[in-house]
Amino acid sequence: QSDLTQPRSVSGSPGQSVTISCTGTSSDVGGYNSVSWYQQYAGKAPKLMLHDVSKRPSGVPERFSGSKSGNTASLTISGLQAEDEADYYCCSYAGSYNRLFGTGTTVTVL
Amino acid sequence: EVQLVESGGGLVQPGGSLRLSCAASGFTVSTNYMSWVRQAPGKGLEWLSVIYSGGGTYYADSVKGRFMTSRDSSKNTLHLQMNSLRVDDTAVYYCAREDWTYHFDYWGQGVLVTVSS
Secondary structure, three states, X not given: OOOEEOOOEEEEOOOOOEEEEEEOOOOOHHHOOOEEEEEEOOOOOOEEEEXXXXXXXXXXXXXXXXXXXXXXXXXXXXXXXXXXXXXXXEEEEOOOOOEEEEOOEEEEEO | OOEEEEEOOEEXXXXXXXEEEEEEEOOOHHHOEEEEXXXXXXXXXEEEEEEOOOXXXXXXXXXXXXXXXXXEOOOOEEEEEEOOOOXXXXXXXXXXXXXXXXXXXXXXXXXXXXXXX
């Protein structure tokens, strides 16, 4: 199985919105509502930002939102802030006990 | 407070073995799903294995037959036994608690494994 496909990088100015896509297949993203998103700063452990496509854990700002259409899931950061500059990874259950991560996206705040 | 602390990393020669540990606090390892995830230098995240609360273990194809996940309930600790290590196993290894809807809600700080001669 291949990693889920994400854009290598996205950028935006403070206050703008950016969207990161996560494209898989009907065997993973399209087949389950078990898509999650992680934020990772350099040298640090990943942090859960969204789960079950669009659910935010306690403490995650409301500007982070998620959606899914077909085989593509998306993470949107509205009202971009400087501290949002990080790497982001999607992850999906892929059946047969497998989990797949996305290729990762670097968010740059201009 | 939930905490996961990995240990056991280091430098090992190709073909060698290493055992990682992940000490948990704030919850019970044996009643949760626990996964191992790794990240090669400059690369993305790769899921490696899961142990379910019932004890079943499952592995990514890249490590199947070489790595084995286990847990010690008396010490509330997760282990990853890594055998037949290869240069491309060089990575930071993370343990993570996994919710039953397949997301990782708590992560350890990671431990570096370097496979080199």
